[in-house]
Every structure is written in structure tokens, then in C-alpha cells.
Amino acid sequence: MLLPVGDLYQLIDQEARGEGSVIAALEAVQARCRYLPRAALILAGERFHLPLADVYAVATFYNAFSLKPKGRHCLQVCMGTACHVRGSPRVLERLATRLGVSPGATTRDREFTLETVNCLGACALGPIVVADGEYSGQMTAPKAEMLWKRLTRQAAEAQHA
Amino acid sequence: MLKTPPSPLEAAPAPANGRDPQLHQLADLADWRAALTAADQPNQPAITVCGGTGCRVYGSERVCQALQRELAARGDGRPVRVTGCHGFCERGPLVVLHPQRLMYTRVKPEDAAEIAAATVDGGRVLDRLLYTEPQSGARLPYETEVPFYKHQHRLVLDLNGTLDPLSLADYVAAGGYAALAKALALTPAAVIAEVKASGLRGRGGAGFPTGQKWDLCRRQPGDVKYVICNADEGDPGAYMDRSIMEGNPHRVLEGMLIGAYAIGARRGFVYIRNEYPLAVKHLRAAIAQAEARGLLGENILGSGFDFRVSVRLGSGAFVCGEETALMASIEGRVGEPRPRPPYPAEAGLWGKPTNINNVKSWAAVPLILANGADWYAQLGTPTSKGTLIFSVVGKINNTGLVEVPLGISLRRLIFDIGGGIPGGKAFKAAQIGGPSGGCIPAEHLDTSIDYESLTALGAIVGSGGLVVADEDTCMVDFARYFMQFTQEESCGKCVPCRVGTQAMLATLERICAGHGQPGDVDYLLELGEMIKRSSLCGLGQTAPNPVLSTLRYFRAEYDAHILHKRCPAKVCKGLITYAIQPERCSGCQVCLRNCPAGAIHGAKQQIHTIDPAVCTRCGLCQSVCKFDAVTVN
Ligand SMILES: Cc1cc2nc3c(=O)[nH]c(=O)nc-3n(C[C@H](O)[C@H](O)[C@H](O)COP(=O)(O)O)c2cc1C
Ligand code: SF4
Ligand code: FES
Ligand code: FES
Numbered sequence: 001m002l003l004p005v006g007d008l009y010q011l012i013d014q015e016a017r018g019e020g021s022v023i024a025a026l027e028a029v030q031a032r033c034r035y036l037p038r039a040a041l042i043l044a045g046e047r048f049h050l051p052l053a054d055v056y057a058v059a060t061f062y063n064a065f066s067l068k069p070k071g072r073h074c075l076q077v078c079m080g081t082a083c084h085v086r087g088s089p090r091v092l093e094r095l096a097t098r099l100g101v102s103p104g105a106t107t108r109d110r111e112f113t114l115e116t117v118n119c120l121g122a123c124a125l126g127p128i129v130v131a132d133g134e135y136s137g138q139m140t141a142p143k144a145e146m147l148w149k150r151l152t153r154q155a156a157e158a159q160h161a
Numbered sequence: 162m163l164k165t166p167p168s169p170l171e172a173a174p175a176p177a178n179g180r181d182p183q184l185h186q187l188a189d190l191a192d193w194r195a196a197l198t199a200a201d202q203p204n205q206p207a208i209t210v211c212g213g214t215g216c217r218v219y220g221s222e223r224v225c226q227a228l229q230r231e232l233a234a235r236g237d238g239r240p241v242r243v244t245g246c247h248g249f250c251e252r253g254p255l256v257v258l259h260p261q262r263l264m265y266t267r268v269k270p271e272d273a274a275e276i277a278a279a280t281v282d283g284g285r286v287l288d289r290l291l292y293t294e295p296q297s298g299a300r301l302p303y304e305t306e307v308p309f310y311k312h313q314h315r316l317v318l319d320l321n322g323t324l325d326p327l328s329l330a331d332y333v334a335a336g337g338y339a340a341l342a343k344a345l346a347l348t349p350a351a352v353i354a355e356v357k358a359s360g361l362r363g364r365g366g367a368g369f370p371t372g373q374k375w376d377l378c379r380r381q382p383g384d385v386k387y388v389i390c391n392a393d394e395g396d397p398g399a400y401m402d403r404s405i406m407e408g409n410p411h412r413v414l415e416g417m418l419i420g421a422y423a424i425g426a427r428r429g430f431v432y433i434r435n436e437y438p439l440a441v442k443h444l445r446a447a448i449a450q451a452e453a454r455g456l457l458g459e460n461i462l463g464s465g466f467d468f469r470v471s472v473r474l475g476s477g478a479f480v481c482g483e484e485t486a487l488m489a490s491i492e493g494r495v496g497e498p499r500p501r502p503p504y505p506a507e508a509g510l511w512g513k514p515t516n517i518n519n520v521k522s523w524a525a526v527p528l529i530l531a532n533g534a535d536w537y538a539q540l541g542t543p544t545s546k547g548t549l550i551f552s553v554v555g556k557i558n559n560t561g562l563v564e565v566p567l568g569i570s571l572r573r574l575i576f577d578i579g580g581g582i583p584g585g586k587a588f589k590a591a592q593i594g595g596p597s598g599g600c601i602p603a604e605h606l607d608t609s610i611d612y613e614s615l616t617a618l619g620a621i622v623g624s625g626g627l628v629v630a631d632e633d634t635c636m637v638d639f640a641r642y643f644m645q646f647t648q649e650e651s652c653g654k655c656v657p658c659r660v661g662t663q664a665m666l667a668t669l670e671r672i673c674a675g676h677g678q679p680g681d682v683d684y685l686l687e688l689g690e691m692i693k694r695s696s697l698c699g700l701g702q703t704a705p706n707p708v709l710s711t712l713r714y715f716r717a718e719y720d721a722h723i724l725h726k727r728c729p730a731k732v733c734k735g736l737i738t739y740a741i742q743p744e745r746c747s748g749c750q751v752c753l754r755n756c757p758a759g760a761i762h763g764a765k766q767q768i769h770t771i772d773p774a775v776c777t778r779c780g781l782c783q784s785v786c787k788f789d790a791v792t793v794n
Binding site (some may be wrong): 019021022023024026027048054057058061062063064065079080081082084085086090093094097117118119120121122123124125126128135137140141142 | 404471476492784
């Protein structure tokens with residue numbers, strides 16, 4: 001989501017006024033925009049009196065930050081140990097093939113981002129896939145296929161509506 | 162890098178219950194507890210529904226709502242509480258009827274009406290919802306009889322299945338904050354002596370004696386000191402820290418309060434992974450409640466001791482679990498480790514003396530203070546006291562969280578509590594300690610689980626992650642998985658770890674792809690020893706362990722891959738081929754239609770074949786064939 005510069009500054013300023021660090025400020029921006037726009041890095045540097053290079057270092061070090069806009073829908077495949085031994089690589093592979101992107105990337109139409117995560121705390125039901133916060137357990141490649149079909153259908157319907 | 166979900170900026174925590182009193186002095190707390198327990202008849206009926214992540218995925222929230230509706234419809238006043246994870250996630254959603262501790266497993270919302278009619282109204286037990294012992298087929302009604310719980314020793318996790326984690330009153334009624342009251346009546350030195358005498362060792366990995374660490378920090382000059390709770394839980398197959406914070410956040414706070422009092426810190430931080438939204442929410446709620454009642458803030462319980470705690474979200478980097486990187490991250494910098502000394506106890510957060518402990522270590526402290534060091538030290542071995550919590554996952558029947566005394570054998574943990582290996586498969590190894598740990602093969606199943614014995618075998622207690630591998634697990638691929646994880650998570654600050662893990666990973670990938678060469682094993686051994694010796698932080702120093710320990714016990718599997726181009730477990734794609742057995746194929750064309758690579762040929766009613774040059778070895782044909790005609794070689 002694109003935010004006006006004034007709103008971005010407000011988000012960053014709010015953290016700076018509290019006891020937040022530049023990391024907290026970037027987290028706030030990431031949560032709102034689903035990525036870190038260029039302007040946010042510059043504003044954060046000014047507000048926290050840090051060189052842009054330092055802000056960039058933080059923004060690229062932590063996995064939670066993304067410098068590219070993410071898709072409307074987020075698909076996360078758990079690659080934690082428990083899910084791995086129960087076959088999550090195959091689930092990931094199937095989703096990657098169907099979406100035509102590698103893990104971490106966003107489809108060209110900005111509909112889907114495919115991500116991998118580590119242990120989501122539901123190992124008893126592994127492999128786990130989370131689609132926009134909704135968990136599916138005991139995933140297999142065929143079930144991933146069904147999930148992908150359902151999501152693309154929903155996305156298409158949402159576009160028509 | 163592995164990506165993490167978007168940051169969950171949680172809504173403001175629920176305000177504390179308006180009827181909870183303000184606690185100005187020690188006596189107020191005792192009075193409140195007395196009032197709570199008097200109103201709450203012991204053995205009063207109640208129902209708890211597990212609200213841990215696993216059970217939520219199975220739909221426990223709807224189960225809870227359905228039960229509440231049924232009870233409301235009959236005017237039954239017993240509380241229905243959503244609790245933290247009960248540990249037995251495999252059988253969720255779990256519903257437990259108190260005081261008998263009658264346990265129903267795999268409960269669906271549709272079952273609520275029958276539970277209300279039969280069990281609540283009629284006192285009848287519903288057989289079909291009981292836990293069934295796989296071997297004997299016996300149905301076991303009570304939680305305490307189920308082997309998964311019977312052989313455990315749940316101290317830190319004891320209240321996880323009974324408390325409403327969002328209720329301070331629940332915790333106080335169960336004896337919560339009594340240990341704090343006890344500690345505040347002692348001198349800081351006496352509190353530390355007690356923790357030392359208990360023999361508690363850090364549960365975050367290294368196993369350093371907790372009391373000794375506190376003492377070091379207390380002796381440092383200066384009046385600004387910090388305590389930190391390390392809730393970064395980076396091991397990619399462990400979730401016990403999360404469950405403690407979700408299920409009993411006040412116990413973690415109480416431990417931190419006691420530690421801060423002993424050390425002389427007035428400020429504390431909980432550094433918690435932002436992938437754990439529920440744990441963040443519960444911890445923030447607990448902090449707000451404790452502040453509102455006077456258990457956090459100034460002059461706590463009239464003792465003159467001040468303490469405040471804030472939550473800091475980790476932004477998804479495994480290395481931030483390392484203590485110096487974690488502190489850099491709290492300070493708002495890139496989370497790179499720095500050389501020690503100086504240790505955090507000397508110069509930690511913002512250069513001030515800092516004591517950092519793991520969630521499980523903090524959560525054990527109130528138990529030690531409340532029940533005495535001797536009580537805690539009864540459990541365990543001469544050098545490892547108390548209990549350990551494992552998250553037991555992988556190829557095991559009872560996936561879940563297990564708390565056992567140190568010194569228990571691996572065999573008991575895996576077979577008596579874990580219920581053994583599913584599908585009648587053979588046990589191959591247990592990987593303990595996550596990406597820094599090592600594996601223990603079948604011949605060492607009778608080893609005692611304690612810090613020293615595991616280290617001697619090339620594994621570590623570490624984080625407490627325990628992954629079971631069976632005959633279908635390829636140990637080379639397993640080692641490759643962990644190496645990939647640590648390579649991706651290496652912060653890149655020092656060369657041995659940054660370059661060395663890449664070289665090891667590339668070699669392992671080559672072996673798994675079928676291009677291994679004689680000499681690869683020696684190269685891995687040499688590189689592994691070098692990385693361990695020369696890396697800056699614990700990540701690099703332990704990264705080769707999974708490879709070295711699989712080489713130690715499963716050398717033959719490496720040789721099969723390298724010399725014979727064979728993957729004995731039939732996992733590594735470069736070394737397997739899929740084929741259709743002609744005598745079983747019915748020519749139904751299901752595999753042909755499903756093959757994403759178009760590698761299958763054959764007309765209807767004719768025997769099909771797979772073209773190995775086109776096949777991507779995705780295994781889909783095998784999973785869709787109804788006649789078991791597809792085999793792997
Ligand atoms: C790469 C790396 C990751 C670590 N991750 C964690 C972690 O997730 N949780 C934790 O408590 N300790 C972790 N540690 C250990 C901490 O550095 C530190 O030893 C621990 O928090 C001390 O607490 P304890 O004495 O209670 O064990 C990690 C260490 C390293 C080297
Ligand atoms: S050992 Fe690895 S993770 Fe640790 S400081 Fe060096 S490069 Fe970073
Ligand atoms: S490893 Fe996937 S949920 Fe734990
Ligand atoms: S989540 Fe319910 S038992 Fe673990």
C-alpha cells in the first residue's frame with residue numbers, strides 16, 4: 001500500500017517519540033505498507049539522525065523487511081524441521097511451480113507472494129501452509145494444488161467484483 | 162534468506178479486570194489470593210479448551226464457542242476457559258473436564274451438544290472421544306492415565322492446561338507471585354544463593370549455571386542494570402518458549418521480577434519473535450495487568466523495589482538469539498554478534514551490566530523460590546538438575562511438548578512418552594538441539610539426557626528441539642537441511658562461518674544431487690573442524706555439528722551416496738528414479754493426467770511408462786496411483 005510521505009513520517013515519528021528504535025519505526029512502516037518504500041528509509045534516517053547507509057543496513061539485514069512491494073495475498077510454507085521431515089519441500093515446490101515464482105518472490109501481477117517461514121508452532125499438523133493468516137495442516141502436493149486453484153479463483157472473482 | 166510473516170502490530174491488550182484489587186504491600190497479595198481461593202471452591206467443575214496454535218488450527222475456538230453456547234442454554238454456570246497449549250498437540254483439539262481431568266481428544270464443534278448432554282448433564286463418559294492407546298486399543302478417560310502425560314514431570318508447564326493466560330486472578334489463585342513475595346522478603350544475596358543451590362542451568366543452549374550468572378551481574382559496579390528475557394526461539398522446529406508465553410505469561414514475568422530484584426536491575430526487556438503474535442499479545446496483556454495492580458512499576462508490594470518491562474519484537478534473524486546480537490538489535494542496530502569478553506554481565510545493553518536468560522530459565526525461577534532449592538534439586542542428575550522441556554516432532558506418534566527430569570533415557574522419552582514411530586517404521590536417529598545440535602542413533606537410545614552425556618555423543622541439549630528420524634529419512638539430506646538453514650542465517654561478519662558454511666553446503670548439495678566424489682567426506686570433516694575452531698559466535702561454532710554427527714554415526718549413508726550413487730532412504734532426487742510396475746498398472750491414466758512434467762506415456766487400458774529424462778521426481782504419480790504401481794528405486 002502506498003502512503004503519502006506525511007503519513008510515513010508520522011508513523012516513524014511516533015516510534016521515535018516513544019522509546020522505539022529505528023527498527024521499531026521500520027517495523028511500523030512494514031506493517032502498514034507491506035514493504036519499505038524508499039522514502040521511508042530516507043525519512044527514518046533523518047528522524048533518527050542516522051546515515052542512510054545504516055538504515056539500509058538494518059532494512060536489508062532483518063528478514064521481516066522487504067524493499068519490494070509484496071503481493072495482495074501471502075502464501076507461507078513452513079520449512080521448519082518438523083514440516084521438512086514430513087515433506088514440506090514438495091509442497092513448496094508445487095506452489096512455486098504453479099505460481100511461477102521462486103520462494104521469496106511476488107507474482108508479476110502482484111497478487112501473490114510466496115514465502116517460507118520456520119516453525120509456526122503447529123508441528124503436530126505439519127506440513128503447514130498459511131494463506132493470508134489462514135492455516136492449512138497436513139499439506140501434500142495435491143492439497144497445495146487445490147489450495148492454489150481456490151486462491152487464484154478467489155483472486156479472479158475479487159478482481160471482477 | 163528465509164522470509165518471515167508481516168509484523169503483527171497487536172491491538173492494545175485487554176484492560177485488567179476492574180474488580181482486581183490494587184496491591185500495595187505483601188499482605189495485600191496474600192489477602193487477594195485468600196479471597197480468590199475462598200470464592201473458588203476447590204474441585205469446582207470447569208472445562209478447559211486448548212487454545213494453543215496446534216489446536217487452533219484444528220478449530221478449537223469454534224469448539225469452545227459451541228460448548229459455551231450449550232452450557233449457557235442449560236444455565237450451567239461452570240466456566241469454559243481457553244488455555245495455552247496442553248502439550249499433546251497431536252490429539253487436538255483437546256477438551257478437559259475438571260476436576261476429574263477427563264480428557265476428550267479431536268473434539269469437533271458438533272460434539273459439543275453431546276458432551277453437554279451426556280457428560281455435563283448425565284455424568285457419562287463419551288467413549289468415542291477418549292484417547293485410545295494404539296498398542297492395546299484401551300480407551301483412557303483421564304489425562305493422568307495417558308502415557309504421554311503419565312511419564313512426564315510437568316513443573317514449568319504444569320499450569321498451561323488449566324489457567325486462562327489472560328487472567329492475573331487465575332495465576333494468583335494458583336499461587337502465582339507468591340515466589341516474588343517470598344523473594345522480596347529475602348536479601349538479594351539470599352535469592353541468588355537459593356537459585357545457585359537449585360542447580361538450575363540456562364535452558365537457552367549453553368547451560369551456564371543461572372545463579373552464578375546472576376551473581377556476576379550483581380557484583381558489577383553501577384546502578385543501571387538490565388535483565389533480558391530471550392524469547393527469540395530460533396530453532397526451526399521448536400515451540401516451547403512460545404507455548405510458555407502464550408499459556409502462562411505471568412510466570413515469565415514473575416521470574417524476571419525475582420531476577421531483577423536479585424541483580425539490582427530496574428528495567429527489563431522481553432525480546433520476542435514477531436512471528437509469535439499470540440505470545441506477544443498475551444505477554445503485553447500480562448504486563449498491563451501487572452502494572453495496573455502494582456506488581457510492576459514503583460515500590461512493588463511496598464518493598465522499595467522498582468521494575469518495568471517492555472516487549473521488543475525480533476525482526477526475523479536467527480543470529481539475534483545470540484546474546485550480543487540480541488542486545489545490538491534492541492539498541493536498534495544490525496544484529497551482528499561481537500566478540501566476548503566483555504560478557505553481557507560486564508558490558509551489555511547500552512554498555513551496562515546485563516543479565517540475559519532464556520524463557521524456560523526465567524519460568525523455572527518462581528518454582529524454585531516457592532518450593533525451595535532442595536525440592537528442585539531432587540530431580541535430575543548430579544550435574545544437571547530439574548526438568549527439561551522438549552518439543553518432540555518429526556516421525557513420532559505423539560508430537561508435542563514434553564517436560565521430563567534431566568537424566569531420563571532417550572528411549573523412555575521417544576517410546577513411552579512419544580509413543581514410538583508411526584506406521585511400524587524403524588527408529589533411525591533423534592536430532593537434539595536444532596541446527597547447533599547433533600543426532601543420536603539407535604545404539605545410544607539408553608543414554609541419559611543431560612548436558613554432559615549428550616555433549617559426549619556429539620549432540621547438545623541446546624534449545625530442546627528433538628526431531629525423530631525414521632528409516633525413510635535420509636541423513637545426508639537431513640544434514641544438508643540444517644546446513645542450508647545455518648548458511649542462510651549466518652550474519653556474514655566473520656569469514657570462516659560465511660564462506661565455510663557455503664562450501665560445506667555446496668558439497669552436501671553436490672552429494673545429494675549424485676555428483677559426490679571420493680574425498681568429499683574428508684573435506685567436510687576438515688572444513689567442519691576449522692569452522693568450529695575459528696568462528697566468532699556460537700552460530701558458526703556449532704553450525705557443522707549436524708554434519709559431523711551424521712558423519713560419525715551414518716558414514717555408510719554418505720558412502721552410498723558418493724561411491725555407489727544410491728540414496729538408501731530414497732529421498733535424494735538426483736539418485737532416485739520413478740517407475741511403473743507393469744503387473745500392477747491398470748492403465749487408468751490418473752498419473753498421466755496429473756504429471757506436471759508430461760513425463761508419463763501410455764494409452765487408456767495400456768501399461769504406462771515414465772520417461773526418466775523428462776521426470777522431475779516430484780512424486781505426484783506415486784501419491785495419486787490407487788494401485789500402488791509406482792515405485793522408487
Ligand atoms: C546463533 C545462536 C542462537 C541462539 N538462539 C537462542 C534462542 O533462540 N533463545 C535463547 O534463549 N538462547 C539462544 N542462544 C543462546 C544465547 O546466546 C544465550 O546463551 C542464552 O539466551 C542465555 O540464557 P540461558 O543462560 O538462560 O540459557 C543462541 C545462541 C546462538 C549462538
Ligand atoms: S560465526 Fe557466523 S553468525 Fe557468528 S558472527 Fe561469524 S559470520 Fe556471524
Ligand atoms: S516445523 Fe512447521 S509448524 Fe513447526
Ligand atoms: S496446541 Fe493444543 S495441545 Fe498443543
